[in-house]
Amino acid sequence: MKFVSVASLALALFITPALAQPPAPRPHNIIIFVADGLRYGSVEPNNMPNMFKLKSEGVDFTNSHSLFPTITTVNASAITTGHYIGDTGNFGNTLYTATPVDTMKGEPIAALENDDVLAEMNKKFGGNYLNEETLFARARAQGFSTAVIGKLGPTRIADSTAAPDGSETLILDDNTGHPGGIGLPQWFTAKMKAAFVEPQAPATQVPNIPQEVYLMKATTRIVLPHFKAAGKPFAMLFWSRDPDASQHGTRDSLGEYEPGINGPSGKAGTRDADTALGELRAALKAQGLDATTDIFVTADHGFLTISHASDTSPSAVNGQIKQGFLAADLAKGLGLSQSGSMLGADPKNPEAIVVGNGGADLIYLPQKNAKKLAGSVVKFLTTQDYVSAIFVHDSLGKIPGALPMSALNLIGSAKTPVPSIYVSFRSFAGDCENKLQCAVGVHDTSLGTGQGSHGSLSRAETRNFMAAVGPSFKSGFADPAPISNADITPTLAHVAGITLAPKGKLTGRVISEALAGGGEAKPTQRTLQSTPAANGMRTILNLQEVGQARYFDAAGTLGKTVGLNPP
Numbered sequence: 001m002k003f004v005s006v007a008s009l010a011l012a013l014f015i016t017p018a019l020a021q022p023p024a025p026r027p028h029n030i031i032i033f034v035a036d037g038l039r040y041g042s043v044e045p046n047n048m049p050n051m052f053k054l055k056s057e058g059v060d061f062t063n064s065h066s067l068f069p070t071i072t073t074v075n076a077s078a079i080t081t082g083h084y085i086g087d088t089g090n091f092g093n094t095l096y097t098a099t100p101v102d103t104m105k106g107e108p109i110a111a112l113e114n115d116d117v118l119a120e121m122n123k124k125f126g127g128n129y130l131n132e133e134t135l136f137a138r139a140r141a142q143g144f145s146t147a148v149i150g151k152l153g154p155t156r157i158a159d160s161t162a163a164p165d166g167s168e169t170l171i172l173d174d175n176t177g178h179p180g181g182i183g184l185p186q187w188f189t190a191k192m193k194a195a196f197v198e199p200q201a202p203a204t205q206v207p208n209i210p211q212e213v214y215l216m217k218a219t220t221r222i223v224l225p226h227f228k229a230a231g232k233p234f235a236m237l238f239w240s241r242d243p244d245a246s247q248h249g250t251r252d253s254l255g256e257y258e259p260g261i262n263g264p265s266g267k268a269g270t271r272d273a274d275t276a277l278g279e280l281r282a283a284l285k286a287q288g289l290d291a292t293t294d295i296f297v298t299a300d301h302g303f304l305t306i307s308h309a310s311d312t313s314p315s316a317v318n319g320q321i322k323q324g325f326l327a328a329d330l331a332k333g334l335g336l337s338q339s340g341s342m343l344g345a346d347p348k349n350p351e352a353i354v355v356g357n358g359g360a361d362l363i364y365l366p367q368k369n370a371k372k373l374a375g376s377v378v379k380f381l382t383t384q385d386y387v388s389a390i391f392v393h394d395s396l397g398k399i400p401g402a403l404p405m406s407a408l409n410l411i412g413s414a415k416t417p418v419p420s421i422y423v424s425f426r427s428f429a430g431d432c433e434n435k436l437q438c439a440v441g442v443h444d445t446s447l448g449t450g451q452g453s454h455g456s457l458s459r460a461e462t463r464n465f466m467a468a469v470g471p472s473f474k475s476g477f478a479d480p481a482p483i484s485n486a487d488i489t490p491t492l493a494h495v496a497g498i499t500l501a502p503k504g505k506l507t508g509r510v511i512s513e514a515l516a517g518g519g520e521a522k523p524t525q526r527t528l529q530s531t532p533a534a535n536g537m538r539t540i541l542n543l544q545e546v547g548q549a550r551y552f553d554a555a556g557t558l559g560k561t562v563g564l565n566p567p
Contacts, residue, residue, distance in 0.1 A: 028471075029227075029234045029293040030139075030492045032079065033280065035273040036072065036151060037244030037454065038299035038465040040064060041437045042270050050278035051465070054297060058469025059477045059514040063523075063544075065484040065551045066301040068408050069360040069422070070454050070461035072244070073112040075300035075485045076154035078508070080237070081132040082489030084550075086405075086412030087504030088130045090157070091419055092357040096341075096364045097124065098417045109341065109355060113153030115173070116180055118160055125415040128161050132503055135489040137161055139235035139498050140169055145227045147172070149215055150239030154300070156182070158237045172218055174211055174241070176201040188222055195221035206249040207268035208242045216276050220283035228287055233496065240276050243269030247303050247452035254450045257430055257440050260305030261452035294470030294495055296488055301454045302461040304359065304427055304441035304562075308449050312385045321386070323446045326361045326423065327354035333380040334373075352377070355419075356444035359455025363421040371396050374420060378402050381423060382533040386442040388556030389424035389457050389539045390530075396420060401533030403541055409550055413504035426560040427458040436460040439562040457541075457555040459563020472515055479514050481521035482544040482551035487511050509549040521546050527567045540564060 035051070040062075045052045067078050067085060069092055077083070077090035085091060093112055100106040101124075103116045110117050121129040136159040140146040147170035148158040155173045162169040165183035172188075175181040177200030192199065197218045202210040219238060227234040246269025247261040260266075277297065284290040308320045315321060315328035324340075330352065331338035337345050344351035344367075351373060353364040365373050374396040381387045382401040390402040394411060398404075405411050405422060430438030439460035443453040454461045466483060472495035486508030493500050494510045512518040528541040542553040542565050554564040 028496055029236075029289065030496045031236045031238065031280075031293060031295045032488060032492070033277055033295060033297045034079065034150070034154070034237070034239040035243065035277070035297065035299050035465065036239065036241055037247055037301060037303050038270065038273060039302045039437060039460070040463050040465045041434050042243070043465055047267060048270055048274040050274045050281065051297065051467070054277065054281070054295070054469050055467035056476065058475060059467060059473050059479055061466035061468075061479050061483050061514070063480055063482045064464050064466035065482060065553070066299070066462045066464045067485055068424070068457050068462070068552055069357055070301035070456065071357055071360075072151075072154055072300050073157060076157045077130055078485040079298060079300070079488050080134040080136065080158045081130060082135070082486055082493070082500065082508045083132050083502065083504055084409035084412065084486055084506035084508075086410045086414060087506045088132055089125070089414030089416035089418075090130060091410070091414075091416065092355060092360075092362050094355050094357055096353045096355050096362070096417055096419075097121075098366065099124065112157070115152065115156050115175060115182060118153070118156050119164070122160060129416060130157070130160065131413060131415045133500065134159055135493060135498065135500070136169060136235055136237065138493070138500055139496070142498055143232060144498075145230050145232050145234040146170070146236070147223050147234070148237040149173070149219055149223070150237065151241045154239050155237065170223065172215065174201045174204060187226055191222045197222065204241060204245050206246045206265055207272045208245045209272050212240060212242060212272050212276050216279050220279060224283055224287055224289065228289060235496070235498075238276070238280065240273040242272040245269060246272070248447060250451055252450070254448050256450050257305050257307065258438070260430070260438070260440070260450055261303055262438060266452070291471060294468065294472045294492065296468045296492060298466045298485060298488060299464035300485065302436070302463050303452050303454050304439045304443070304456070304458065304460055305430070306443050306445065306447055306449055306451050306453050307440050308442070310384070310386045310442065312383065321442070323444060324356060326356070326444055329384065330354060330377065330380065334376055357455050358443045358445050358453045359425050359427075359441055359461065360457070361423045361444050362419040363423065364417060365420040370420060375399055377421060379533065382535060382537040386426050387423055388426045388560040389541070391422040391539070393418065393420045398531065400531045401537045401539060403528055403530045403539045403555075407528055407541055408552060409506045412506040424456040424556060426556070427456055427460065427562045428560070429562050435562060436463050456561075457552065458561050459554040462552060462554065463563070468514060474514060474516055474518070477514065479511070481513055481523050481546060483511050484508060484549070484551050487549065491515075509547060527565070529567050540567060
């Protein structure tokens with residue numbers, strides 16, 4: 001018999017379990033980088049080398065989609081919850097709330113790109129106006145380090161229920177250090193001076209370089225080192241105002257359509273966002289975080305150059321319409337009194353409320369005559385040359401010329417008041433090879449002809465840039481399947497082991513075909529069309545589906561929407 005000494009046995013017992021156990025997994029991190037307003041066709045190697053490199057190295061989503069309305073806070077809610085808008089209730093950048101909003105001077109209208117307004121919205125609607133937990137709120141609840149950094153409004157939406165002192169999630173936006181700004185944690189403020197990060201965020205400019213530099217310095221010099229030292233997985237959002245700010249604010253061709261948003265200002269904005277992404281990736285690599293970090297890059301929406309032309313608008317002057325034209329036209333067309341957005345004899349108890357949102361306006365009909373009035377509103381809208389698509393709440397019945405709002409996943413479990421009618425305005429192609437890159441559209445905005453905007457259901461606005469890179473994603477893969485901003489949270493939650501508990505049913509999907517080892521997606525294409533109005537006008541909707549997920553390509557009347565295909 002062979003005897004083993006007690007010392008040898010003890011050594012064996014100590015060593016064997018260590019050899020048998022696999023290495024402890026390294027932290028797995030997730031980052032969403034939003035280049036606000038970045039069009040897919042703008043990403044070229046000579047102008048945006050960092051974006052182009054990322055999509056070439058990782059996954060290039062060649063069939064990407066924004067959600068309608070194609071505006072910022074709408075898509076911020078989808079990006080960070082994984083739900084369509086019928087569930088989040090974030091129906092526009094500006095909403096009708098049905099009750100006075102103190103932070104909006106008592107008006108029943110909420111403009112959501114404001115931290116104070118968002119805080120009041122949460123108080124009004126049960127502590128969380130979105131009615132869905134965001135990816136970042138759930139990540140911090142599961143022990144992740146979390147930070148949301150960037151543009152005022154969508155940054156706060158990403159974790160709107162976090163404590164306003166920064167103790168739960170770092171919230172850094174362009175209001176930081178200014179009156180009404182969100183508080184900062186001590187671990188961040190203690191390092192600001194050494195990192196050359198000033199107490200106050202710079203104002204927005206065209207291009208928005210100073211603000212972008214400020215936010216990225218804070219990210220790479222303070223936030224990432226802190227997260228690395230903490231040794232926990234982290235979830236982070238970086239929302240770049242550019243190229244959106246520079247495309248909105250361009251003055252390269254005021255009064256003209258060319259070059260519009262494709263002039264020097266717009267291109268400088270795209271380079272600004274591209275530089276920020278390059279700095280972020282360089283910092284991840286330098287700090288040894290790149291191998292354990294998945295980066296998902298998206299844009300909330302595409303863009304158009306603004307037109308104010310109309311030959312049919314009752315409020316037009318010399319063929320030009322101004323901000324608020326739809327409310328003014330409906331008041332004249334239907335014989336209703338008007339007080340700003342409120343239509344009807346009593347502004348405090350209006351029959352209709354028209355809320356402008358750039359390329360799409362929201363119409364609320366809160367009274368008992370809603371069904372009858374909806375018919376009159378739609379009939380009027382079908383006669384206007386600036387109207388391309390009309391969607392009506394399903395409860396109001398089928399109305400000639402309009403499709404139901406449920407077709408766009410706009411009716412779900414939302415807490416906020418649901419619009420009765422959505423109006424998507426006309427767009428047309430400019431003079432360039434890629435018509436999505438030089439599209440022009442009518443917008444309800446104070447910005448001038450030749451500047452930029454978005455909001456409607458043209459393919460120029462639904463065609464956002466989307467790409468991903470990291471250990472969870474395939475390398476050098478061009479994904480032809482449709483995806484949207486609603487798919488980002490389900491996908492990143494899946495790869496990071498974050499467990500979501502949806503309340504509503506209108507959710508995006510895990511983009512499994514883009515993940516390492518994933519199979520092929522099987523999309524289908526559909527076209528819906530309304531019954532014709534008296535003048536023959538129809539709303540047509542081109543969409544794609546993968547399982548229960550819907551992707552909206554374009555909608556409107558043929559000849560009045562860029563990228564719309566006939567049935």
